[in-house]
Amino acid sequence: MTARGRPARLSRAAIVAAARRLVERDGVEALTMRRVADELGASPMALYRHVRGKDELLVLLLDELAAAVPRPRLPADPRERVLTASRHIRDGLAEHPWIVDVLAGGDLIAPSILWLMEEIVAGFLAGGLSPARAADGYRVIWQFTVGDLVVRRGLSQVAALGRPPFVLGVLQSADPERFPALASVAGEWAGARGRDTYEPGLRALVDGLLS
Amino acid sequence: MTARGRPARLSRAAIVAAARRLVERDGVEALTMRRVADELGASPMALYRHVRGKDELLVLLLDELAAAVPRPRLPADPRERVLTASRHIRDGLAEHPWIVDVLAGGDLIAPSILWLMEEIVAGFLAGGLSPARAADGYRVIWQFTVGDLVVRRGLSQVAALGRPPFVLGVLQSADPERFPALASVAGEWAGARGRDTYEPGLRALVDGLLS
DNA sequence: ACCTGAACACCGTTCAAGT
DNA sequence: ACCTGAACACCGTTCAAGT
Numbered sequence: 508m509t510a511r512g513r514p515a516r517l518s519r520a521a522i523v524a525a526a527r528r529l530v531e532r533d534g535v536e537a538l539t540m541r542r543v544a545d546e547l548g549a550s551p552m553a554l555y556r557h558v559r560g561k562d563e564l565l566v567l568l569l570d571e572l573a574a575a576v577p578r579p580r581l582p583a584d585p586r587e588r589v590l591t592a593s594r595h596i597r598d599g600l601a602e603h604p605w606i607v608d609v610l611a612g613g614d615l616i617a618p619s620i621l622w623l624m625e626e627i628v629a630g631f632l633a634g635g636l637s638p639a640r641a642a643d644g645y646r647v648i649w650q651f652t653v654g655d656l657v658v659r660r661g662l663s664q665v666a667a668l669g670r671p672p673f674v675l676g677v678l679q680s681a682d683p684e685r686f687p688a689l690a691s692v693a694g695e696w697a698g699a700r701g702r703d704t705y706e707p708g709l710r711a712l713v714d715g716l717l718s
Numbered sequence: 719m720t721a722r723g724r725p726a727r728l729s730r731a732a733i734v735a736a737a738r739r740l741v742e743r744d745g746v747e748a749l750t751m752r753r754v755a756d757e758l759g760a761s762p763m764a765l766y767r768h769v770r771g772k773d774e775l776l777v778l779l780l781d782e783l784a785a786a787v788p789r790p791r792l793p794a795d796p797r798e799r800v801l802t803a804s805r806h807i808r809d810g811l812a813e814h815p816w817i818v819d820v821l822a823g824g825d826l827i828a829p830s831i832l833w834l835m836e837e838i839v840a841g842f843l844a845g846g847l848s849p850a851r852a853a854d855g856y857r858v859i860w861q862f863t864v865g866d867l868v869v870r871r872g873l874s875q876v877a878a879l880g881r882p883p884f885v886l887g888v889l890q891s892a893d894p895e896r897f898p899a900l901a902s903v904a905g906e907w908a909g910a911r912g913r914d915t916y917e918p919g920l921r922a923l924v925d926g927l928l929s
Numbered sequence: 930a931c932c933t934g935a936a937c938a939c940c941g942t943t944c945a946a947g948t
Numbered sequence: 949a950c951c952t953g954a955a956c957a958c959c960g961t962t963c964a965a966g967t
Binding site: 610621622625626628629632638641645646647652653654655657658661681685686687688692696702705708712713714715716 | 837839840843863868872915918919923
Binding site for chain 3: 516517549550551552553556
């Protein structure tokens, strides 16, 4: 029990830290204003003095994690530089699957990840692309990365359920008469599920963009 | 079989239709069991007699829309076949931005879209890929497509807010000292936002996969 | 200035009862 | 068999009041 006369002082940082603890312990769906307040031994409304609302809290959380992405040594070769920087963004974000829900909101940017964007755009420019094509190139890589994160998150959610994946069953039993190609690769889906397709996909993408 | 008891006023089909109306009129966030019930003039709990819960309702909705994707005439050339089939999946799903929330769940497949998957895999096989690489190829395309849908949805949500995009501001005012490449393409982001980058990205991806 | 309590307008879903 | 009503265990957030 806490001293009644002296309520704990809250701060933005303390709130974000509590949110992070919660999300890492129990997943995004556990991140509610009420539970964050509980975690801090405060009333739900106390949070609103320091944070505009749940949306802002999520953005603050995102930026904190982005700031923790390690700064890699990047190769000099433009193509390899783009690949390495992209993989770093993916790896950094993939550690926190709930990030997908924040990303899906759309208009977010973590200032602390700008330098990785810089590397990707610089790589494209050094590779000979025009500014317009370099900007498009970044967008395309970002799209591919978001897709990877969403799909990856989906797979791990299904794995957590413990039941055999519904999709796999449908694909593996595709009717060979109607779907000959699907039938002939039926044995491959289980393996493809386990493989990390970010790397080869990214490579194909960057090759295509820089050629 | 003799009908016993009360005649059914509701049905699965009626519930899915009401859900669809709701989602198309007011967006996904408006899709609640209670509102679907309202739409049908029934009590919330009446739905549970016909549908397991909200999750099942979303899957039923997804499959209904997938069934409506038009069957295109596909080019014979393997590469063009993959491109056309992929674009059809994207276009079909992009009409219903809320689909992203369903997709993110992970273990879903719309049986009525299997034939488009068939075309993509067949294209890769005809292009000389091994079964394993063809399966990976499909996954990569799917990832890119999901990313496109998520990003596209995010952009339209931001546009709906009416306020100037926060991300754009940050990118356009990137410090030229620290981020020279970003600064040199600063003028391009607004344009890149408006452009559809699915087409060029997909082309780069497929070129890379088939080369 | 900072925090609390009660309240509002919602959710999905369970359970028991009505027709 | 099919549907309703009340209730449970939650949400995010507003508002007025307490210290």
